[in-house]
Amino acid sequence: MKNLQPYRNDSEALYARIAREFNLATGRDLPSPTSVEIENFSGSQFRGGRVEAIEQLQKIEPVRYGRTRNFVSGAVTKLSPWLRHGVLSLAEVRDAALSKVQESSQAEKLIAELGWRDYWQRVRAARPEGVWHDLEPPVAKQRGQVVDYLPDAVARGETGLDCIDAFCKKLIHDGWLHNHERMWLASWLVHTHKVDWRVGAAWFLQHLLDADSASNNFSWQWVAGTFSSKPYIFNRENLERFTAGVYCGTCPVLGQCDFEGTYEQLNEKLFIDTFDYREVRLTIPPVVSWDSPDIPKESLVWITLDSLSEGSPAKRRFPDSPAIFVFDHHWLSDELPSYKRVAFVCECLADLPDVEIWFGETATVLQERARSYKANTISVASTSCPTVRHIADTLSGTMPVVSLDWPSFCDASKVKDLGRFSRYWNKVSKTALKPTCSDGSC
Numbered sequence: 001m002k003n004l005q006p007y008r009n010d011s012e013a014l015y016a017r018i019a020r021e022f023n024l025a026t027g028r029d030l031p032s033p034t035s036v037e038i039e040n041f042s043g044s045q046f047r048g049g050r051v052e053a054i055e056q057l058q059k060i061e062p063v064r065y066g067r068t069r070n071f072v073s074g075a076v077t078k079l080s081p082w083l084r085h086g087v088l089s090l091a092e093v094r095d096a097a098l099s100k101v102q103e104s105s106q107a108e109k110l111i112a113e114l115g116w117r118d119y120w121q122r123v124r125a126a127r128p129e130g131v132w133h134d135l136e137p138p139v140a141k142q143r144g145q146v147v148d149y150l151p152d153a154v155a156r157g158e159t160g161l162d163c164i165d166a167f168c169k170k171l172i173h174d175g176w177l178h179n180h181e182r183m184w185l186a187s188w189l190v191h192t193h194k195v196d197w198r199v200g201a202a203w204f205l206q207h208l209l210d211a212d213s214a215s216n217n218f219s220w221q222w223v224a225g226t227f228s229s230k231p232y233i234f235n236r237e238n239l240e241r242f243t244a245g246v247y248c249g250t251c252p253v254l255g256q257c258d259f260e261g262t263y264e265q266l267n268e269k270l271f272i273d274t275f276d277y278r279e280v281r282l283t284i285p286p287v288v289s290w291d292s293p294d295i296p297k298e299s300l301v302w303i304t305l306d307s308l309s310e311g312s313p314a315k316r317r318f319p320d321s322p323a324i325f326v327f328d329h330h331w332l333s334d335e336l337p338s339y340k341r342v343a344f345v346c347e348c349l350a351d352l353p354d355v356e357i358w359f360g361e362t363a364t365v366l367q368e369r370a371r372s373y374k375a376n377t378i379s380v381a382s383t384s385c386p387t388v389r390h391i392a393d394t395l396s397g398t399m400p401v402v403s404l405d406w407p408s409f410c411d412a413s414k415v416k417d418l419g420r421f422s423r424y425w426n427k428v429s430k431t432a433l434k435p436t437c438s439d440g441s442c
Contacts, residue, residue: 001358001359001360001361001364001365001368002017002021002358002359002360003356003357003358004017004018004327004357004358004359005356005357007357008346008349008350008353008357009350011342011343011346011347011350012038012343014342014346014357015030015033015339015342015343015346017359018030018327018332018342018359021327021329021359022329022332022333022359025329025360026329026332026333028333028336030332030336030337030339030342031206031336031337031338031339032339033338033339033340034173036173037172037173037338037339037340038339040173040174040340041175041339041340041343041344044174044175044340045078046078046081046174046175046176046209046344047344047347048081048085048087048308048343048344048345048346048347048348048349048350048351049087049347049348049350049351050087050309050310050311050351051351052082053079053082053087053088056077056078056079056082057077057079057088057092057093057096058096059077060075060077060079060093060096060097060100060110061075061100062097062100062101062106062107062109062110063100063101063106063107065077065109065110066106066107066108066109066110069109069110069113069179070180070242071180071242071243071244072178072180072181072242072243072244073244074178076178076179077093077110078176079093080117080176080209080210081175081176081209081210081344083114083117083210084209084210084211084212084215084306085305085306085307085308085309085344085345085348086304086306086307086308086309086311086312086381086406087308087309087311087348088309088311089311089406089407089409090114090117090118090406090409091406091407091408091409091436092311092407092436093114094107094111094114094409094432094435094436095435095436097110097111098111098433098435099435104433104434105433107433108429108433111432111433112425112429112432114409114432115409115410115421115424115425115428115429115432116215116421117215118409118410118428118432119418119421119424119425120214120215120218120219121214121215121383121384122286122384122412122415122418122424123135123214123218123284123418124213124214124218124384124385124386125286125384126284126285126286126418127284128384128386128389130218130221130227131213131214131217131218131386132198132213132217134221134226134227135218135221135226135227135282135284136226136227136282137226138224138225138226138231139225139226139228139229139230139231140225140230140231140271140272140273141271141272141273142191142194142270142271142272143269143270143271143272144194145194146194146195146196147193147194147195147196147199148196148198148199149195149199150189150195150199150200150203151193151195154168154189154193155168155172155203156168157169157172160252160253161251161253161257161258162247162248162250162251162252163184163239163243163247163248163251164184164185164188166247167181167184167185168185171185171204171207171208172207172338174340175207175208175209175338175340175341175344176208176209176210177208180242182204182219183219183223183232183234184234184239185200186200186204186219186220186223186224186232187223187231187232187233187234188258188259190220190223190224190231191231191233191270191271192258192270197220197221197223197224197226198217198220200220201213201216201217201220202335204216204220205217205335205337206335206336206337206338206341207338207340207341208341209340209341209344211335211337211341212305212306212385213385213386214384227282231270231271233263233266233267233270234259235259235260235261235262235263235266236248236257236259236260238259239259282419282420283417283419284417284418284419285416285417285418286412286415286416286418294402295317295379295402295404296376296377296379296400296402298318298321298375298377299314299317299318299321299375299377299378299379299402300321300322300323300324300366300369300370300373300375300377300378300379301314301315301318301321301322301323301324301378301379301380302314302323302324302366302378302379302380302401303315303323303324303325303352303355304325304380304381304383304385304388305331305345305385306381306383306385306388307380307381307383308325308345308348308349308351308352309348309351309352310351310352312381313381313382313404313405313406314379314380314381314402314404315352315381317379317404318379321375321379322356322369322373322375323352323354323355323356324355324356324358324365324366324369325349325352325355325356325357325358326358326359326360326361326362326365326366327342327357327358327359327360328360328361328362328387329359329360329361330361330362330387331387356369362391363391363394363395366378366391366395367395367398367399370399375399376399376400377399377400377401377402378395378399378400378401378402379401379402379403379404380392380401380402380403380404381403381404381406382403382404382405382406383403407436408436409432410428410429410431410432411428411431412424412427412428414427414428415427415428
């Protein structure tokens with residue numbers, strides 16, 4: 001384990017040190033940042049930390065969002081990087097949206113989108129193995145052989161399709177894509193180029209600032225048709241409409257691209273069998289909250305990738321206790337995150353001057369720091385992340401690990417089946433559209 005405190009205020013230096021320690025620990029290399037990537041991140045609107053998050057939160061326009069969210073130029077919130085890392089909570093964003101409208105129905109589209117994030121987290125908690133395995137059998141059989149690699153032309157953003165190349169470069173250089181751009185890119189990879197959805201999901205995890213294996217991987221399954229009633233496909237008319245034609249008009253393959261045709265023609269081209277909507281049989285019972293009923297008076301605080309802020313429930317409960325964050329080489333090895341992803345995390349950590357930053361194996365670091373501080377309990381913000389839960393199980397063999405829930409986004413007590421978002425939203429929407437109570441209890 002290595003103490004990274006001396007580098008905490010310099011993202012480039014910290015990344016270089018992390019990359020060095022990672023190489024020593026695993027013999028592998030993290031992606032070397034390009035000058036374009038570093039320059040884009042330094043001038044990006046997506047900077048880690050609470051100040052930047054609040055600035056972006058204040059810009060949201062719930063009514064315009066509802067009208068324009070499907071357009072690439074629409075009034076989307078762009079809050080996902082801070083939501084993913086716990087710098088903002090779902091309840092906090094919901095409350096901000098409600099404060100800007102007269103009727104809750106005016107913010108319903110935006111709040112429902114927050115509901116998708118909550119839903120994906122609950123599915124991951126209930127079916128952690130589904131992160132990298134089909135939750136359902138594929139709804140349609142593809143023509144052609146599925147491949148388990150990303151084509152080099154895609155990785156370089158040099159496919160010859162103006163729109164796809166733009167999406168690839170935006171992903172690689174900026175670390176953020178509009179939801180429609182993600183869907184189009186995923187659909188093209190999975191259905192046109194027969195790339196296994198897991199390959200695409202891993203590629204997105206490497207680059208997206210908001211990447212987590214719940215929202216990201218289950219969305220890829222939704223596109224692939226392994227967690228949906230049909231595969232998601234699109235045609236040029238759809239893309240041209242929602243991009244205002246910025247790519248199609250000058251594209252050298254206009255009229256001959258992969259997206260030409262009606263949906264019926266594309267279905268026939270891409271899949272062996274035509275299909276109707278699948279009868280949904282999948283049921284996913286939710287799991288009980290990971291929140292711990294018995295809260296100690298003192299505790300070591302474990303800061304995770306899901307809780308990089310003073311708003312972490314564990315940090316709020318124990319504001320004066322030692323707090324530890326670990327760059328775990330297992331996470332780095334699994335995802336090989338890009339420079340911009342790690343730099344965003346570093347900036348969030350710079351916002352937490354009293355949090356110790358370490359490199360190593362998380363369980364080992366936490367055990368040693370707990371012994372150093374003579375702490376007999378570790379507290380962590382509740383999360384559906386399988387890795388965090390596994391580490392917590394490991395630690396619980398030597399000391400109690402207490403999980404603390406975030407402010408409630410909705411009352412999910414009546415949810416009995418997470419097999420589809422519609423079932424979940426039908427049960428929680430009324431409470432999700434209500435502001436947080438003043439005491440934080442609802």
